[in-house]
Amino acid sequence: MQTQLIECPRDAMQGWKDFIPTSQKIAYIQSLLQVGFHTLDAGSFVSARAIPQMADSAAVFESLDTSNTKTKLLAIVANERGAQEAVTFSIIRYIGFPFSISETFQQRNTNSSISESFERLKAIVDTCGIHGKEPVVYLSMGFGNPYNDPWSPSLAADWAGRIAGLGVKIISLADTVGLADPVQVAASTRELIAALPDVEVGVHLHSSPLNWQQKLDAALAAGCRRIDGALNGIGGCPMAGDELVGNMDMAMMIPYLEGKGIADGINQEALRESLRLASIIFSH
Numbered sequence: 001m002q003t004q005l006i007e008c009p010r011d012a013m014q015g016w017k018d019f020i021p022t023s024q025k026i027a028y029i030q031s032l033l034q035v036g037f038h039t040l041d042a043g044s045f046v047s048a049r050a051i052p053q054m055a056d057s058a059a060v061f062e063s064l065d066t067s068n069t070k071t072k073l074l075a076i077v078a079n080e081r082g083a084q085e086a087v088t089f090s091i092i093r094y095i096g097f098p099f100s101i102s103e104t105f106q107q108r109n110t111n112s113s114i115s116e117s118f119e120r121l122k123a124i125v126d127t128c129g130i131h132g133k134e135p136v137v138y139l140s141m142g143f144g145n146p147y148n149d150p151w152s153p154s155l156a157a158d159w160a161g162r163i164a165g166l167g168v169k170i171i172s173l174a175d176t177v178g179l180a181d182p183v184q185v186a187a188s189t190r191e192l193i194a195a196l197p198d199v200e201v202g203v204h205l206h207s208s209p210l211n212w213q214q215k216l217d218a219a220l221a222a223g224c225r226r227i228d229g230a231l232n233g234i235g236g237c238p239m240a241g242d243e244l245v246g247n248m249d250m251a252m253m254i255p256y257l258e259g260k261g262i263a264d265g266i267n268q269e270a271l272r273e274s275l276r277l278a279s280i281i282f283s284h
Contacts, residue, residue, distance in 0.1 A: 003262045004038040004226045006202065007250055010076060011041060012234040012282070014053050020281055022056045026063045028277045033069040034270035039094065041074045041228070045082035061089045074136060078110040080123040087131035095133050097124055098174070100140035101159050104147035105176065109140065118162070125166045134170065137163050138204055142173035143180035143188060153188045160192050164199050172202035172228065175215070180205065182218035189222035202226030205248050209233065212248050213256065225262070229253050231278050251275060 009029055013020055029042050042064075043057030057075065066073065074094035075086045086095050099117055100106035106114050121137065128135045139160060144151045160171050173188060180188075185203065192201045203219045205212075205228070212233070219227065233249035254271070257263035 001225050001262070002264060003220075003257050004202075005250065005254070005257075005263060006039045006041060006074075006204075006226065006228040007032055007035070007037040008041040008204075008228055008230045008235065008247060010043050010054065010057075011228075011247055012230040012232075012278075014044070014051050015235065016053055016282065019053060022059050022063075024277075024281050025056065025060050028274065028281055029060065030064060031270065031274045031277055033064070033066065033071050034267055035071075035274055036265040036267050036270070037071050038226075039072045039074050041076065041096065044076035044078075045085045046076065046078045058085070058089075061091060064091060066091045077124065079112075079120050080127060083124045083127045087127060087133050093134060094136045094170070095124065095128050096136040096138060097121055098138045098140045099159070099163065100176075101151065101156055102141035102145035102147055102149040104149050105141050105145060121163065121168075122166055125168060129167070135168050136170040136172065137168050138172050138174045139163075140174045140176045143175045143184050146177055146179065153184075153191055156188055157191050157195055160196060160199075164196050169198070170200045170202065170226070171196070172204045172226065174204040175206050178206040178208070180215065182211075182214040185215050185218035186222045189219050189224050193223045200226055202228065204228040206235075206246060207233075207248055208246070209249065209252075212252065216248065216253060216256070220260075220262075227253065227257075231275060232282065234278070234282050 043060050044054045048055035072093040073091055074096050075092050076096045077083045106117055125135050142156050203224050205215050207215050229250035230247035231250050233246040235247040
């Protein structure tokens with residue numbers, strides 16, 4: 001089974017200190033559309049006060065040309081208001097929602113409790129259904145948290161089951177601050193895949209350049225074939241309030257997965273151009 005590669009320029013950009021001009025965002029995402037990724041997590045409709053870098057997401061989506069790509073677009077929302085805005089864009093296929101199983105992080109990330117967020121998610125799923133979009137839920141702090149909030153693989157599986165019960169068909173376990181070790185990644189991912197056979201289970205892993213391969217191998221061994229990452233390993237969640245831990249480096253994952261024969265369709269020339277643009281955008 002081939003791997004679905006989900007490139008996350010939104011995650012790479014959102015915590016970047018300096019505001020990236022809208023024109024540069026458009027050019028970068030447009031280049032990524034030619035690389036051959038399954039999906040681009042390309043923007044978010046959230047509070048501009050909370051995430052100033054994403055204040056221009058509407059302008060970015062309005063300017064993208066998807067006429068010559070098979071890559072699908074995903075936008076992140078934090079509430080129904082964001083979902084209502086996101087669904088007005090015909091080029092957006094997926095609406096992503098970060099659902100934390102850590103009470104502390106859910107408050108930090110979306111200013112709501114876990115129970116309130118579950119009600120929000122119900123409304124978002126309904127909105128997606130009305131407008132022909134597919135919801136994607138990121139199980140934030142899916143491998144533990146730094147706040148001493150309760151966590152266990154069974155807690156993650158329980159919430160994933162409730163979310164699947166709403167009709168969500170894609171759930172991605174998120175290692176939000178890079179806490180997970182390979183044993184955790186394998187065990188939790190395997191448990192979710194076994195428990196939810198009708199759900200596409202992915203992983204959104206944050207890592208250092210020293211441990212990305214072990215985490216990736218653990219997810220693959222568990223049967224996961226939906227993998228998030230970002231070119232050059234840039235990114236992290238600014239709402240975690242901790243030192244950012246970068247995304248899995250897509251530029252390193254691509255040749256590794258190609259070597260295993262489970263990734264194909266990557267346009268190397270387009271990838272080089274995207275890496276060139278990334279070196280300019282993320283240079284300071």
